[in-house]
Amino acid sequence: MASKHTSGAAQALYRVFVVPAYTRPVSTRQLTQLSPKSPSPRCRHGLRSFSTTTLRSAKSRPPEERVHKQDDEIKARMLYLVDPETNKREEEPRSRWEVMSTLDRKTHRLFQLSPDDPKDPYFVPVCKIQSKKDAYAQEKQRKQAQKDNKAKSAKMNSVKTLELNWAIDLNDLDHRLEKVAEFLAEGRRVEIVLASKKRGRKASSQECEAVLKKIKDCVGSVPNAQELKGLEGSPGGFASLVLQGGSPSS
Known part of the structure; x- marks a missing residue:
């Protein structure tokens, strides 16, 4: 009988003191006090915790629209190739795949001289194999001439x-x-x-x-x-x- 009374008293004490502690809502202040104030072990070893940084938009220039297509931009199956020696168009068209397979892309590129004609479904473009080194020199010379003409015009005005x-x-x-x-x-x-x-x-x-x-x-x-x-x-x-x-x- 003594054991039953002891068990009943323990259950009563459990209901009075323990159960309310589990069911009582925890306030925000208590959560703040319970949060650790010292840095985590990872931070103490020199590793930075996650942080939120506002992203800065990079200043990027819009890509220049290419007037003449080059290499894989050319989608025509057949094309006319310009003879580099005579600078004249060949009479018979060639397969674009054939031309590109024999082209050394490190030093040369396929350059389309004539723009596409969307109204002509059988349009065959005229292309030329161009040296990248020569093309760079020509572009540099063109920009310098444009700069000189602009300076000359400003001087004249x-x-x-x-x-x-x-x-x-x-x-x-x-x-x-x-x-x-x-x-x-x-x-x-x-x-x-x-x-x-x-x-x-x-x-x-x-x-x-x-x-x-x-x-x-x-x-x-x-x-x-x-x-x-x-x-x-x-x-x-x-x-x-x-x-x-x-x-x-x-």
Whole structure:
């Protein structure tokens, strides 16, 4: 009987003290206190834990659209090949597979000269075996020529301004106009501004005509140079004119 009473008392104590501890909800504060504050063994050995980093979008240029197809981009079964010696198209078409099988792709490539014709289902493109080294040299030369033409165009469109006094000494004027002639020979645009000094000597009508004649003779001495805008204003007062040089290659 004693054992039964002991067992009953133990069960009662279990229901009173143990069961509520398991069924009681754990608060967030308790979970925080239960979390380990020290780093994990992996972190203590120098290994970094996972972290979240914002991804940065890489700056990438859009791929250049190739105008002419090359190698496997060419889908036509048959093609006309250009003879590298005569630079003429062969009369009979060849199989693309045959041409590509004999091609050393490390040094050469198959280059389609004519674009596809989507309206013609029997279209046979004209192709050429091209040396990669020569193609690179040609492309480099083309880009350099394009760069030079752009610089040349910017130079021709640049405007040089020269201020002159109507009462300027003719020898000094000749020296100034020599520089103007150099600009015009380079194909540049020159704007000449003519005025009189407020406290300086006023030029006579003959002196003003002499200055304009000197400028006209300067323009005539440079091939293909011209007066882009004639004299605007009055001789002896504030006036201007624009000169345009010719192309250096012309």
